[in-house]
Amino acid sequence: MIAESGHYALVLALGLALIQSVVPLLGARWRDAALMNVARSAALAQLLFVAASFAALVTLHVTSDFSVVNVYENSHSLKPLIYKITGVWGNHEGSMLLWVSILALFGGLVAAFGNNLPLSLRAHVLAVQAWVASAFYLFILITSNPFLRIANPPIEGRDLNPVLQDIGLAVHPPMLYLGYVGFSISFSFAVAALLEGRIDAAWARWVRPWTLMAWIFLTLGIAMGSYWAYYELGWGGWWFWDPVENASLMPWLAGTALLHSALVMEKRNALKVWTVLLSILTFSLSLLGTFLVRSGVLTSVHAFATDPTRGVFILLILFVFIGGSLSLYAWRAPALKQGGLFAPISREGALVLNNLLLTVACATVFIGTLYPLALEVLTGEKISVGAPFFNFTFAPLFVPLLIAVPFGPLLAWKRGDLLGAAQRLLAAGIAALVAIALVWAWTYGGATLAPLAIGLAVFVIMGALCDLAERVGLFRIPLSISLRRARGLPRATWGTIFAHAGLGVALIGIVCETTWNSEYIGAMKPNDVAKVAGYELRLDGLTPRQGPNFREMLAQFTVRRDGQDVSVMTPSKRNFTTRGASTTEAALLTCGASQLYISLGDTSADGAIAVRIYHKPLVLMIWWGPVLMAFGGLLSLSDRRLRVGAPKPAKAARALQAAE
Amino acid sequence: MTRKQRRLTLIGCALAVLAIAAGLVLNALRDSIVFFSTPSMVAEKHLGPGKRFRLGGLVEPGSLKRGDNLAVSFTVGDGGATLPVAYKGILPDLFREGQGVVAEGALDAAGVFRADTVLAKHDETYMPKDVADALKKQGHWKDDYGKPGEKPSASAAPTRGAMR
Numbered sequence: 001m002i003a004e005s006g007h008y009a010l011v012l013a014l015g016l017a018l019i020q021s022v023v024p025l026l027g028a029r030w031r032d033a034a035l036m037n038v039a040r041s042a043a044l045a046q047l048l049f050v051a052a053s054f055a056a057l058v059t060l061h062v063t064s065d066f067s068v069v070n071v072y073e074n075s076h077s078l079k080p081l082i083y084k085i086t087g088v089w090g091n092h093e094g095s096m097l098l099w100v101s102i103l104a105l106f107g108g109l110v111a112a113f114g115n116n117l118p119l120s121l122r123a124h125v126l127a128v129q130a131w132v133a134s135a136f137y138l139f140i141l142i143t144s145n146p147f148l149r150i151a152n153p154p155i156e157g158r159d160l161n162p163v164l165q166d167i168g169l170a171v172h173p174p175m176l177y178l179g180y181v182g183f184s185i186s187f188s189f190a191v192a193a194l195l196e197g198r199i200d201a202a203w204a205r206w207v208r209p210w211t212l213m214a215w216i217f218l219t220l221g222i223a224m225g226s227y228w229a230y231y232e233l234g235w236g237g238w239w240f241w242d243p244v245e246n247a248s249l250m251p252w253l254a255g256t257a258l259l260h261s262a263l264v265m266e267k268r269n270a271l272k273v274w275t276v277l278l279s280i281l282t283f284s285l286s287l288l289g290t291f292l293v294r295s296g297v298l299t300s301v302h303a304f305a306t307d308p309t310r311g312v313f314i315l316l317i318l319f320v321f322i323g324g325s326l327s328l329y330a331w332r333a334p335a336l337k338q339g340g341l342f343a344p345i346s347r348e349g350a351l352v353l354n355n356l357l358l359t360v361a362c363a364t365v366f367i368g369t370l371y372p373l374a375l376e377v378l379t380g381e382k383i384s385v386g387a388p389f390f391n392f393t394f395a396p397l398f399v400p401l402l403i404a405v406p407f408g409p410l411l412a413w414k415r416g417d418l419l420g421a422a423q424r425l426l427a428a429g430i431a432a433l434v435a436i437a438l439v440w441a442w443t444y445g446g447a448t449l450a451p452l453a454i455g456l457a458v459f460v461i462m463g464a465l466c467d468l469a470e471r472v473g474l475f476r477i478p479l480s481i482s483l484r485r486a487r488g489l490p491r492a493t494w495g496t497i498f499a500h501a502g503l504g505v506a507l508i509g510i511v512c513e514t515t516w517n518s519e520y521i522g523a524m525k526p527n528d529v530a531k532v533a534g535y536e537l538r539l540d541g542l543t544p545r546q547g548p549n550f551r552e553m554l555a556q557f558t559v560r561r562d563g564q565d566v567s568v569m570t571p572s573k574r575n576f577t578t579r580g581a582s583t584t585e586a587a588l589l590t591c592g593a594s595q596l597y598i599s600l601g602d603t604s605a606d607g608a609i610a611v612r613i614y615h616k617p618l619v620l621m622i623w624w625g626p627v628l629m630a631f632g633g634l635l636s637l638s639d640r641r642l643r644v645g646a647p648k649p650a651k652a653a654r655a656l657q658a659a660e
Numbered sequence: 661m662t663r664k665q666r667r668l669t670l671i672g673c674a675l676a677v678l679a680i681a682a683g684l685v686l687n688a689l690r691d692s693i694v695f696f697s698t699p700s701m702v703a704e705k706h707l708g709p710g711k712r713f714r715l716g717g718l719v720e721p722g723s724l725k726r727g728d729n730l731a732v733s734f735t736v737g738d739g740g741a742t743l744p745v746a747y748k749g750i751l752p753d754l755f756r757e758g759q760g761v762v763a764e765g766a767l768d769a770a771g772v773f774r775a776d777t778v779l780a781k782h783d784e785t786y787m788p789k790d791v792a793d794a795l796k797k798q799g800h801w802k803d804d805y806g807k808p809g810e811k812p813s814a815s816a817a818p819t820r821g822a823m824r
């Protein structure tokens with residue numbers, strides 16, 4: 001019964017979404033407030049039904065109802081409860097259900113908290129939101145129904161892919177989807193603005209918090225996924241330039257650009273047309289990511305061609321929404337009034353440069369991700385575009401961006417003073433030079449680019465601090481007044497400082513990890529000692545252990561440094577009997593921001609075990625950076641001007657008549 | 661500056677950045693992409709030693725030999741031809757005889773493929789396209805192979821080898 005109810009709830013949600021896609025638009029056309037208000041209740045009811053459907057699937061997984069195909073294929077009665085729950089979205093059907101649930105959640109949030117939106121704008125936004133939702137409900141119901149039953153229920157399930165049986169699965173996909181799907185709101189606002197043919201600074205003020213919220217989740221989601229890959233895959237890599245990762249990086253880059261251009265629009269009423277385009281592009285890239293990951297096109301173009309229903313369906317959604325919104329843009333955008341003149345050297349100019357570099361960097365990732373697919377479809381030739389491609393294209397575009405980052409906040413709106421900004425950044429520049437000299441002297445004869453990159457990172461961090469010092473008048477006025485000023489700074493300013501500093505922190509981690517990573521690979525027997533980066537690791541012994549749904553071989557290492565015992569590390573190799581698959585559970589030892597990393601390979605006949613040990617200097621900074629950025633975003637989101645609520649648009653009274 | 665001049669400055673900057681990016685992309689596409697081959701294709705194309713490519717196929721059952729200090733050798737076949745592969749390091753979790761594998765490296769003078777990376781896709785059902793085609797022809801195809809499975813953000817787990 002639960003499966004059928006879940007299915008039924010989903011069908012009802014589709015029905016509500018269809019109503020929500022049409023009625024509010026008619027209401028806006030006829031200027032009928034009652035019809036426009038249908039959007040609000042429909043969005044909330046839709047959220048209720050999708051939530052019920054999702055809860056039904058969770059219940060099925062938790063109770064191990066193997067008469068449902070989805071549960072049979074991805075669950076096992078012995079699986080720990082947490083993985084029974086997370087396993088719900090550890091498969092195609094369930095993860096699509098999570099996708100639409102989050103879409104409905106955002107729609108519900110706009111409905112619940114959008115009371116200060118002009119009625120017709122809210123009606124349009126929710127209608128567009130419902131178009132997207134309807135398309136994906138249809139996709140789930142037609143091609144990926146998670147509630148299908150099996151005629152003869154088996155007694156035991158086939159278990160979840162062991163690699164996914166990790167706490168990472170509980171956090172990473174929901175976070176990522178909150179980010180991905182969150183951009184649907186800015187998309188809906190953009191399309192609504194185009195439909196209404198009017199847009200103003202107040203529009204940007206509404207869009208910015210939603211974009212910011214999605215961006216925070218996406219930032220954390222990507223960072224979390226990267227850390228998960230780092231400790232779970234067992235070879236210490238944290239970014240693979242894999243198409244699945246690029247699929248999440250592209251919306252992040254476009255979303256970051258959107259965040260900055262929306263700022264220009266909010267403060268200066270300029271870049272309207274561009275901001276609308278970016279909103280459309282960002283969500284289009286989210287849709288593209290969904291297509292790449294969900295259609296099977298990445299496994300191979302071939303797999304896509306043999307079972308094309310899902311892929312073709314998502315491709316169709318992709319064409320309709322991206323094509324439709326871009327056509328609408330081409331048709332209506334010229335009608336949007338331009339505003340806010342600015343000189344090339346100004347805060348606006350810096351933000352335009354930011355947008356330019358971010359979108360172009362995003363385009364290179366796009367080419368690197370899709371070129372192999374296009375080539376295979378067109379010529380049948382298989383190529384792989386790996387890290388070298390992105391290192392040669394993406395990195396050179398990020399260098400000027402990072403150099404420009406500290407200048408941006410120091411330039412004035414409208415017309416900036418580049419020389420003045422440079423003078424105020426003198427301290428950061430000196431710090432960067434000192435850092436370059438120190439690192440270069442310390443690693444004399446080593447990598448040449450690494451000290452420069454560290455210098456750049458220091459420049460970005462110190463630049464953010466210079467900005468802060470400048471704003472509170474540090475050293476120019478008494479310290480107590482500076483402190484009072486610091487408390488009085490808008491939270492959005494603090495947000496900028498944290499987020500920009502986070503960039504530098506992440507860069508330091510990336511450079512240190514890739515340049516000064518030391519590794520030991522070898523076969524070890526008990527009591528053998530491996531030496532890595534000043535640490536001595538002795539293999540004490542191997543012990544087998546029985547887990548809930550796996551058997552594992554635990555290795556115990558004693559870590560010594562300078563003759564002192566530091567710690568004990570226990571990496572393991574797990575064997576999951578149901579799937580006959582094994583996973584490597586790496587052991588991590590954190591010292592400050594650096595980590596020791598041990599993962600195990602196979603045991604050989606003579607009792608030796610293959611061991612891979614890494615020392616990764618400052619590796620944790622790679623993830624502290626994004627956490628700082630997200631924290632900055634959170635501070636900015638809590639800014640007073642966003643909490644107090646957006647001002648009424650210039651002609652709120654006329655908004656009702658503005659449609660068409 | 662007039663409005664027109666400002667706009668021209670902006671467009672000029674945008675074009676300059678785009679041109680630089682296009683140059684970088686074209687340059688990188690020429691130098692840093694790697695082609696994919698199966699053992700049969702290697703035999704047909706007469707690939708010379710030292711040219712990097714990705715080799716895909718099935719690990720021939722019974723061919724895996726472990727030498728000293730993590731040296732590994734195995735044979736990759738696609739139903740038509742086979743190619744010996746030498747690798748030093750730890751093989752990925754999903755590496756198994758009789759299963760699909762993708763290795764990156766180059767042939768040496770003796771015709772042995774020296775791999776510095778052995779990839780095992782996260783998804784244990786992963787099967788290179790050409791291998792799948794070759795297998796289908798020979799009737800070795802199992803339905804399980806074709807199903808796209810679930811993967812976390814990184815679908816490839818390359819094992820970096822020790823060609824130091």
